[in-house]
Amino acid sequence: MSSNEKRLAGEAALRYVEDGMIVGVGTGSTVAYFIDALADIKDRIQGVVSSSEQSTAQLARHGIPVLDLNATGPLALYVDGADECDPQRCLIKGGGAALTREKIVAEASAKFVCIIDSGKCVDVLGKFPLPIEVIPMARSLVGREVVKLGGQPVWRDGVVTDNGNWVIDVHGWRIADPVGLERQLNQIPGIVTVGLFARRRADVVLVGDRVL
Known part of the structure; x- marks a missing residue:
């Protein structure tokens, strides 16, 4: 069911793609x-x-031109998945360690369409560990600060992001205020990106081929 919902969501997102985009x-x-x-x-x-480099490779196999965001300027549409989505369309993302570039492209886009299967829908974010991309030298520092906030940081050992950084996954949080926590974590030196997409949340969420 999950793979079928994912396929339906991926295909349904085409309805937001316009000619010349x-x-x-x-x-x-x-x-x-x-x-x-x-x-x-x-x-x-x-x-x-x-x-991500992963998506770039798949796009290249299909012969779809991949462009530089610095050259394109603002985008009309961004399509991406999520690891969790709450009823307010706030997201946890970063299970694939691409959270920084994902957040940059989302910020540059007028409309963010999130495509998921029903297993990603939750009432409150946090069951899926929250990824945080960190500068390598700051891993322990960030971990200590996360513990002060009640989280349980686990280094995703062996994973290096496309930006050359490391990822900490934070367990044990029930995130009732995603916007506030995103803002708070962004103030900790050494954090590159937090996998909370709350300030810039999804505009549309497709669960399979239906709008959430």
Whole structure:
């Protein structure tokens, strides 16, 4: 059921793609279905801005032009998945360690369409550990600060992001105020990006082929 919902969500996101667009493309298993579907209409778009090397490789296999965000300027549309989504469309993202580039492309886009399966829907964020991308030398510092906030940090050992940084996954949080926690964590030196997409949350969430 999950893979079918992911495929339906990826295909349903095509309804937001307009002729001549440059589309922001996220990362992950659900986005992979979107990229496959996008390949069928690649001649209708100018190209895409990719959030990860993984997605860039899949796009290249389909012959879809990958463009530099610095050259494109603002985007009309960003399509990406999530690890968790609450009823206010706030998200936890970063299970695939692409959270920084994903957050940059989301910020640059007028509309953020999030594509998920029903297993990603939660009442309160936090059951999925919150990823935090950190500068390597700050791993322990950030971990200590997270403990002060009641979290249980676990270093995702062996994982290096596309930006050359490390990831800490924070367990044990029930995130009732995603905007506030995102703001608070962003003040800790050494944190590059927090996997909370709350201040810039999704505009539309597709669960399979239905709008949340």
